[in-house]
Amino acid sequence: MKNYGLTVLAAICLLSSCTKNESIEDAILEQLIDENPASFKEIGSITIGAEGAAEISAYDAVSKKLFTVNNSDTNGIDVVDLSDPSNPKWIAKIDLTPFNGASNSVATYQGKLAVALEATSSKQDLGKVVVFDTANYSVIKEITVGALPDMVTFSPDGKWIMTANEGEPNSDYSVDPEGTVSIIDVANNYAVTTLNFSNFSSQLTTLKAGGFKISSPTNDFAKDIEPEYITIAADSKTAWVTLQENNGVAKxxxxxxxxxxxxxxxxxxxxxxxxxxxxxxxxxxxxxxxxNVKGMFMPDAISSFEVNNVAYFVTANEGDAREYDNYVDVSRIGSSSVILDPVKFPNALALKDNAKMGRLNIVNKMGDTDGDGDIDELVSFGGRSFSIWNGTTGKMVFDSKNELDKKAHDFGTYDDKRSDDKGAEPEAVVVAKMGSKSILFVGLERTDNCMVYDVTNPNAPKYLQTLKTGDAPEGLLFIPASQSPNKRSLVVVSSEGDGTIKIYQPDRN
Known part of the structure; x- marks a missing residue:
């Protein structure tokens, strides 16, 4: 171990806060590096393709490589040398066509790369996870999981790989797989357990009363669930999974x-x-x-953290509609198909004007509270915010209200063309430890921003700064200083709109 000049007493104090998954040196280094989380600046950038080229990225500290999903023109994973974060270099592509699947997500752990693949023959078929060696890209294991694995992640201790299997239907809804979660036991020869949600169908009435959404041509509970994103607690014992279209989170x-x-x-x-x-x-x-409208939070990404032994998860409240050939659950208020209750909306004609509420997209399968055929309550898609929730009870601790939109407007990046839909459209969230602070990064897809907050007090987050990203940021990745190639904290933003990856680093205090 390097000599950092610590006293014995100071070292003991640091060791007491060291998690099982950190080395002693890593824990000491994280505490010693005094960085200002309000001072991130872009230090490097690389474009790896056109639209769809840079969706999700994962960093492997063993090989100092970045692995990025690229579905722009070829089905593969781009490999970027990140040994010098200020000068990232493309070095290879992992061809995924032999695996009969298209990649949706990547994750790494100590020399292993896990790639989530949906079936290319029909995305309603079972998907798979392929695990590669990050050194030479050789295949370690192929594992069958549920239909349409949309996100893959390793647990912090590396014992588990999890996938959120969205199970979307085909265009005419004649085939609708169950939404599932797969748990892969790495040490047990990658044995997989895939869980569905059928056991919760008896709770539907209670869940709906709390704002849970089940809505499809078949109203089949297990098939209607659509897992989107996963976060795993630091102790690798608990996970939380967003069920975006259902407006819920599973534990x-x-x-x-x-x-x-x-x-x-x-x-x-x-x-x-x-x-x-x-x-x-x-x-x-x-x-x-x-x-006079409500919003379903409908989170996309999710991240978890702990403060004073209390678990929390934070959600990016993007919102998402279901639009298929035989089933569409979104309409504009101004459309002729939306009939507003004359008692609840006495000025309905004026509200339906495009300069008023007419352009807003709402859930057309909800809001007829008295069953008379008109809409009594308007419900839109997304919360246009990030929210912090208690990980044990699921109760909201904090919501950013309208701050993301207003901060983007102040920053000069708010896109008025998205006002009728989801505003700034929070897409990604990551919570990371920087010294003693818990720092939140929020990716905004429609304003091309990453906003930074101090959430050390989950009840009262503090806004720190706004970063300009590439077009349509999809993936956020925090690399702690202890794992970073230059021993400085890094934020990597992957933007699918222009296929660009940008790297940010904070100043030292």
Missing amino acids: VDLLAKKITAIFPLGYKDFSLAENAIDISDKDDQIVFNPW
């Missing part, structure tokens, strides 16, 4: 290999001044006003 016991709870996420009230939104893309102005 998973990894040791028992069991889904233990579904948390319905409820609704956001956009009639409150603190939640005021810019609602129209046709009024030639950006103005944030309260409107």
Whole structure:
């Protein structure tokens, strides 16, 4: 170990905070490096292709390589030499065509690369995870998982690989696989356990009362669930999984290999001044006003952290509709198919104007509370925010209200053309430790930003800064100083709109 000049007492204090998955030197290094989380600046960039070329990235500290999903023109994983973060270099591509699958996600752990592949013959077929050696790209193992694995991750201790298997239907809804979660036991020859959600169908009434959404032509509970993204606790015992289209989060016991709870996420009230939104893309102005509409949070990405022995998870409340040939659950308020209740909306004609509420996309399968055929309650897609939730109870601790949209507007990047849909569209979230602080990074797909917050106090996050990213940031990756090639904390943003990867580094205090 290097001599960092620590006293014995200081070293003992650091060791007491060292997790099982950190080396002693890593724990000491993380505490010693005094960086300012409000001072991230771009230090490197590389473009690996056209649209769709840079979706999700994972970094391997063993080989100092970055692995990035590239579905722009070829089905493969781009490999980037990140030994010098200020000068990233493309060095190879892992061809995935022999595996009869298209990649959706990547994850790494100590020399292993896991790639989630949906079946190319039909994405309703079972998918797979292929594990590669990061040194020479040789195949270590192929594992069959559920249909359409949309996200893959290693547990912090490397014992588990998990996939969120979205199980989307085909275009006419004649085939709709169950949404599932797969748990792969790495040490047990990659044995896989795939879990569905059928055991929770008896709770549907209670879940719906809490804002959970089941809506499809068949109304089959297990098939209607669509897992999207996973986060695993630092102790590698618990996972939380976003069920985006269902407006919920599932909790998973990894040791028992069991889904233990579904948390319905409820609704956001956009009639409150603190939640005021810019609602129209046709009024030639950006103005944030309260409107009589609710939002389903419908999170995409999720990340977890712990403060004072309390587990939390944070969600990027993007929102997502279901649009298929035989089933569409989204309509604009101004469309003729949306009939507003004349008692609840006495000024319905004025509201349906495009410069008012007419352009807003709403859930057309909800809101008829009295069953008379018209809409009594307007429900839109997404919360236009990030939220922090208690990991044990699923109760909300904090919501950023309308701050993401307003900060993007102040920064000069808010896109008024997205006002009718999901605003800045929070897509990605990552919580990381920087010294003694918990720092949150939020990727905004439609404003091309990454916003940084201090969430050390989960009840009162503090805004730190806004970063300009590539076009349509999809993946956020934090590399701690102890694992970084230059021993400095790094944030890597992968943007699918322009196929660009950008690397950011903070200043020292």
